[in-house]
Amino acid sequence: MIEFIKEHKKKVVINLIILAVLIIACVLYADYVKKHRIIKRTYVYGDKNQDISVTIKPRGLSSDTWIKDVDGDIYNACIYEAVIVNNTENPIEHWVLTINPEKLMYLNNAWCGKIEIVQKDKSQTLDLRNLEGVDIELDHKILAGDLLIPIKKGERFIYYPDGEVHEYPIESKVGDETKSVTIGFIIYYQGSDSYSFEDFSVDYEIARSLKNDILYRIINIAILLWVVILISIAVIDVKMDIAKKRFNRDAQIIEQSLTVLTQFIDAKDSYTKGHSIRVATYSEMLAKEIGFSEDACKNVYYIALMHDCGKMYVSDEVLKKTAKLTNEEFEEIKSHTTRGAQMLTDFTSLDGITDGAMYHHERYDGKGYPQGKVGEEIPLIGRIICVADSFDAMNSERCYRKALSASKIISEIEVNKGKQFDPRIAEAMLKLIREGKVTFAVDDVKRNN
Template identity: 45%
Template sequence: MKLSKTTKLVTVFLSLFVILVVTYYTLEIVARNYVSSAYDETVSLTGARLSDEFYSSVSRAATWKSVSGYSSQFDFEIYNTGKSNLSNWIVEIDLPSDATLENYWGSEAVYDSERQCVLLRPTYYNNIIYSGENIAFGIIVNSNEVFTPTEIGIKGYKISSEMTDIAKQVILILLMVWFIVFVGLLVTRVNVRNYKERQRNDVKIILQSMNTFINFIDAKDPYTRGHSRRVAMYAAEIAKRMGLSEDEIQNIYYAGLLHDAGKISVPDAVLNKPGKLSDEERKLIQNHTVAGGKMLLQLSSLRGVRETALYHHERYDGTGYPDGLKGDIIPLYARIVGVADSYDAMSSNRVYRRHLNKDEIIEEIQKGSGTQFDPSIVKYMVDMINDGYVNVVKMETAEADENHERFHLTEDDIPGVYMGFQQ
């Protein structure tokens, strides 16, 4: 089942959404599961020990005399030198029994009169003290005597920054992979669209060339109108049944269309002569293979087309023309078209005879197996006669004869679609 482009795009975006959501919740789970422990330590303000994960400093920014005593401004900084982040921290600062809290900043502060201390909690923007970073806050305290805090208590929850960093790296890697894939899909889609457009233009050029050649050939030999297209259809079906690739099937189809291109060089009087041909006239007829090879010499973009026009009258036993090639030395396309061409000749009325019936044709083709035709190809042609495929082709081209405009090839005839039936 082929998905539409819209379905594919929706699938890509849904996949991205799922990846991001799963990764987000994975990070949350990792963060919650890797809380090392509750942290509750007293930290000296006179100098940090090397073992401290957190240390703090304090400076007296100003002191002034007031009616009730001395007011002092203290500026604090807490440094996180460990590998873990500290979340939901609380700082406890002991104060003298006569001290009162006048002001604070950089945190939320509450004076606990029972414990005679100030409790400072984070605001919305500094809830976490990240590894390698610090926070700053300050208070103004009034007391009867000037004093300086010597230690503070720090509480909170340590979160392993290593694990959260790993999770973040996973997210970044996934995003980079998605970005590369997404850009790759976009570039590929653009390239494919451009390629298909070029391919359509190429097919149009090929069709125009094919129709021109076929019209010339039909004008030269009206008794075989539709012959080239029938041979092309037979040859393509043989190639398909042989299991050849789609590209080869298409090329064989083109080769079948142009196999008689050299007949343009044969005089009308000779080509349409109802009686027996003289030796000289027979040579002129046979020379259409060489003439076709010369005409198609520059058509190298369609592999095998020129060789088919040149060698489709070679015989498997080496007695054919123009070069007397034998067996598998004869190009495969020419061997396939040779069988298809002979069948259509026997099944069509000619100026000098009536067509043969089904049994007579099968007898003639089987008689020529190994001498005129490649035995491995004969069986496919006989099967096509027996299963009625050839009759479908004849009906298709017969309708084209009745309405000449329909006889012209369209794009549906070329890229793997023959007679309106998808492969």
């Protein structure tokens, strides 16, 4: 449970870091788009350009073509329309249309923007709808009251749209519905063939919109997903907090219940008062020293608390006897391991609790009891409690002897590595002693005096 909570907190921190990175990336990218929001491109007739499409053709009404005969010269007149369609999800901020005639034509009028006409050796920008007071510098002529400005092959005219009449910007498409702008101009030409425009280009500027930017959308979706994840984690945190409090309360109940029970066990012999708690404490320290997790260490503590519960079935006379025990009495003492395991059979909430009671008197060399198991055959919890129990027994005063000295205890542990004790666990106990984490009763008495 404790490890799960720690791991959960790590995930929270990681997700917060990821969210922060995504937000920073979003802000930086938004700033980049803002600085580079205008994209300049050019459409040339015949390009398979998906941004815009452009057509220039006669408007097509019956009144849109006519003929003028001036002193025997025949001039064809026609109204043309240029349609520029925005196929993107971003507005066309500005655009300019350049037309390069394939043969001689005469420009008469255009609407609603201005026209820049580039002849061989001169150019001029005019509003052909309003020429009052304007000095026309270009080559031109007046034909029956109509202004005709000649534009030959190799020359061009450029149309600048009028924003006041909404020729720009061209709005972005909405769904499948595209937006467009239409301009018109009148040309005169001679000859029987119809006039077509197949050499023109459009320079345009796309204004990138963040809401239509794919990468920006992806980043925002990622942020949204991470926010949802963090909200979920917050909900889990609340539940985890409740679960943690419940877990701590349950653990406290278990520990207090087991402690009270061990006090009953230890009370049978005044010389072993506090023995179960001390053995549990040493066992937890040993488990930590050999690499057990925090949760596993706490379970070792609970299991070790109950290692001697079978002594409740041993008579007080035998437990407190100072003289040498008879064979029958020793068998009764030995039975506390099996009786304890039987007593804990239904205690299923702690894995290994029966092993702690059953095997803590087994020896690594196989000379222990109750089953004479050898080495790794002995469950690890039994080997841990064996060292902790033996240390406390040597470090405590008993009815039949005084507590052993520190040097004697250390010597016994050293000598019994691989015999009574698992060498790895015995070495762990010696390390705890060297580091001062475990103290000696005799030394403590001297210091107190």
